[in-house]
Amino acid sequence: MPGFLDYILLPEADGILVEELVLAGDGTATGLDSAGWRADGGGWWSSAAYARELRTDAGLRGRVVAVRRREAESVYRRLAGAELPDEATLRTFFHDRLPLAGSPPLVLTSPQPPDGFHEVRVYRVLFAGDLGQDSLPRLREVWRMALADPRERVVGTAESRVAGDWFTWDVRRIGPGTAWCLDVTARLGSGSDAAVRPLLRELTVVMRAEGLIPVTIERFS
Incomplete structure (x- = not known):
């Protein structure tokens, strides 16, 4: 596709x-x-x-x-x-x-959909490279990110609602100067996943604008 x-x-x-x-x-x-x-x-x-x-x-x-x-x-x-x-x-x-390695979703956990939601999926969008000094402030402003626990290498979290779907994502450092990722949780309000790909694309475009190179998109659940 x-x-x-x-x-x-x-x-x-x-x-x-x-x-x-x-x-x-x-x-x-x-x-x-x-x-x-x-x-x-x-x-x-x-x-x-x-x-x-x-x-x-x-x-x-x-x-x-x-x-x-x-x-x-x-x-x-x-x-x-x-x-x-x-x-x-x-x-x-x-x-x-x-x-790119293609396999069924790696189920790390079995998240139960919250009330009112049909399904929960967890994606990781992996990027090569490092963010510049000014990148994190820009990302926090664009996505209105809340600060997260630096001990988990998560520098911020954000969310967006699209129709009946609820998306949240963490900006996570994989290694110093090596890679970053977005861990995206998609809570789908119906049997349709039509909003997933556009949302992943939108997030990827923002990260590319900060100089990162997309590597792959994986699904964990």
């Missing part, structure tokens, strides 16, 4: 990387598609190895910049003298998928 395209400027802004998490029906990630283009020629290329390196090599990751499509369009127009292909065309350049 299609996910959403993300855009990254390659080192020294000499090219563009386009990525898309491949999502299962419940919003978990099963793979990562990517395609890159550089100004020095050769056309579009696709490399699972490069996508993996971007997430494991802090030096490389520190030289790329996550941007929105309009910024990628501007760079491509300047370097290529043409318009960046539309998203349907960009997807045709995905030839080397990076598989």
Whole structure:
């Protein structure tokens, strides 16, 4: 099932990387598609190895910049003298998928739905990289986060209600300078999970704007 395209400027802004998490029906990630283009020629290329390196090599990751499509369009127009292909065309350049571990939800606990809710799910959205000095204050402002217990490496919690669904999430540090995650609890008010994927996407976009690179989306319950 299609996910959403993300855009990254390659080192020294000499090219563009386009990525898309491949999502299962419940919003978990099963793979990562990517395609890159550089100004020095050769056309579009696709490399699972490069996508993996971007997430494991802090030096490389520190030289790329996550941007929105309009910024990628501007760079491509300047370097290529043409318009960046539309998203349907960009997807045709995905030839080397990076598989992500796909398995049934890892049930750590069996949460009971609160009164008035149909189901409870727990997701983890994992990101590579580190947040800048000003990132946490911005996140706290954007999400109106409450401070949490730093001993648990949770720097803040937030919530949102969408129709009859109630979402809460923790911003958690995985390791110093290594990774961060969002632990998202979805309390669904009906049998529909239509709000889950848009909410996960919205949260991911905010974290990308702070320089983090999405790695995967897992489901724990």
